[in-house]
Amino acid sequence: MSVRTAMGRMVSLQPGDAEWAMSKVIGRWRVFAVSIAGWWEALRDGQMLGCYFGADDIAEMQRIPREKRRLEWGAGRIAAKLALRQLHRDQDGGVAALNTIEIGNRKAGPHRGQPQSNCARHLSISHAGEWAVAVAGRSHVGVDVERIRSFGSAMRDMVLTAREREWIDAAEARETDLRTTLVWSFKESFMKAHGLGVFGHFRDIELTGMAANGRLAWSLSGSLESTLRRLATGTFEAIGERIGDYTLVVSGASDRGP
Numbered sequence: 001m002s003v004r005t006a007m008g009r010m011v012s013l014q015p016g017d018a019e020w021a022m023s024k025v026i027g028r029w030r031v032f033a034v035s036i037a038g039w040w041e042a043l044r045d046g047q048m049l050g051c052y053f054g055a056d057d058i059a060e061m062q063r064i065p066r067e068k069r070r071l072e073w074g075a076g077r078i079a080a081k082l083a084l085r086q087l088h089r090d091q092d093g094g095v096a097a098l099n100t101i102e103i104g105n106r107k108a109g110p111h112r113g114q115p116q117s118n119c120a121r122h123l124s125i126s127h128a129g130e131w132a133v134a135v136a137g138r139s140h141v142g143v144d145v146e147r148i149r150s151f152g153s154a155m156r157d158m159v160l161t162a163r164e165r166e167w168i169d170a171a172e173a174r175e176t177d178l179r180t181t182l183v184w185s186f187k188e189s190f191m192k193a194h195g196l197g198v199f200g201h202f203r204d205i206e207l208t209g210m211a212a213n214g215r216l217a218w219s220l221s222g223s224l225e226s227t228l229r230r231l232a233t234g235t236f237e238a239i240g241e242r243i244g245d246y247t248l249v250v251s252g253a254s255d256r257g258p
Helices: 038-043 046-052 055-062 067-092 153-159 162-169 173-193 222-231
Strands: 021-026 029-035 103-105 115-117 122-128 131-137 141-147 205-210 216-220 236-243 246-253
Touching: 021 067, 021 236, 029 038, 029 067, 029 141, 029 246, 038 046, 038 067, 046 055, 046 067, 055 067, 067 103, 067 115, 067 122, 067 131, 115 122, 122 173, 131 141, 131 246, 141 173, 153 173, 162 173, 162 205, 173 205, 173 216, 173 236, 173 246, 216 222, 216 236
Parallel strands: 122 141
Antiparallel strands: 021 029, 029 131, 103 115, 122 131, 141 246, 205 216, 236 246
């Protein structure tokens, strides 16, 4: 399997050179990306901020003590709102005002802690480096973005199966970090789509193939397969890409029905 690298750039949502919000189609999903620093520079005056955030959003953001975390929170929320609005437009033909879309976290159940909204759609958010990304869907979905980086031997031992190591070690030196990061990103997105954490499960998932179009194949341990069967989250697919210095993977259940 080879890593798909001919990505093209993401498409700006803003006029001119203002590229703090962008989107890209990955498989059957549209991923929205928001610059963690750029959104605040563009929207910091009260009138513009109010176009994206309701009063409750702004109050919650102001309660976050650390500036870095506030900016990440805001970027993730904007990306999620854009994703939900686009999904609503594509499926129902309606356009919701961004400041009316409410996003919180599930308080109970197998997907506890996962983002949810008042739009009755599934949602996933991820942050890395300078960007926050989000994907929305009618069915379970998970997204993970990672800056391509080196992994120490202890981390590789925790994350990689023997087969994945062979694939990574067979690459040219300049691609080993890319492949390792892609494996990590896939496993994160796959488990997020099921509402579960990846830690403790890294070696229960094995990336076994990557097609020229970015479509991923995998195998599961018996114990994890049994766990996911009980969750009844449906038949899954996953797409992985490299975008600049980042890997981006979306995993999700096939959309069926309304």
